[in-house]
Amino acid sequence: MSDTTSEVPGSPEPASDQSTEAKTVLVIEDEQALALGLRDALEYAGFRAHLCFDGGAAAAAIAEHSPDLLVLDLMLPGKSGLDVLRELRAAGNKVRVLILSALASEEDLLAGFQLGADDYMKKPFSPRELIARVEARQKSMETAEQEDQQQRAAQWERLRQHRASAVARQTMHRS
Numbered sequence: 001m002s003d004t005t006s007e008v009p010g011s012p013e014p015a016s017d018q019s020t021e022a023k024t025v026l027v028i029e030d031e032q033a034l035a036l037g038l039r040d041a042l043e044y045a046g047f048r049a050h051l052c053f054d055g056g057a058a059a060a061a062i063a064e065h066s067p068d069l070l071v072l073d074l075m076l077p078g079k080s081g082l083d084v085l086r087e088l089r090a091a092g093n094k095v096r097v098l099i100l101s102a103l104a105s106e107e108d109l110l111a112g113f114q115l116g117a118d119d120y121m122k123k124p125f126s127p128r129e130l131i132a133r134v135e136a137r138q139k140s141m142e143t144a145e146q147e148d149q150q151q152r153a154a155q156w157e158r159l160r161q162h163r164a165s166a167v168a169r170q171t172m173h174r175s
């Protein structure tokens with residue numbers, strides 16, 4: 001997270017701003033041709049994209065890349081996408097998740113949403129459609145970040161007022 005509040009007024013914009021702002025997407029998908037196509041499409045759309053082909057390697061890949069968004073296939077070798085998601089949530093990781101499902105099984109999708117998946121796409125889909133979904137998720141992430149900042153600012157303001165009134169009370173008691 002870049003700290004814009006401490007910026008010196010009038011200082012030039014950092015040249016690498018765009019690259020540091022790029023969201024990271026981790027695609028966990030064992031169909032390599034599909035995964036490689038998604039990586040190209042994501043990078044073309046300005047995201048940083050990483051690939052993982054095995055459910056058993058997902059946790060390590062997530063730890064390595066700390067993605068802003070997971071694109072998660074459900075049917076994976078090593079470990080199912082649902083198990084990957086279940087373990088992630090059990091560990092307290094709240095990363096946004098877009099599920100890819102070839103099963104078109106409502107039960108699996110329902111289980112995914114109960115585990116906090118944010119969106120899903122049924123295969124087959126076009127990369128363009130996926131990019132649209134990912135960009136929509138990114139927008140909602142940015143909105144959530146802005147709301148977080150506003151909430152923090154409001155909390156600080158309440159804290160400041162609370163302290164000010166506490167100091168005022170102390171002063172009254174002393175006098």
Ligand code: CA
Pocket residue numbers: 029030031073074075076
């Ligand atoms: Ca698969």
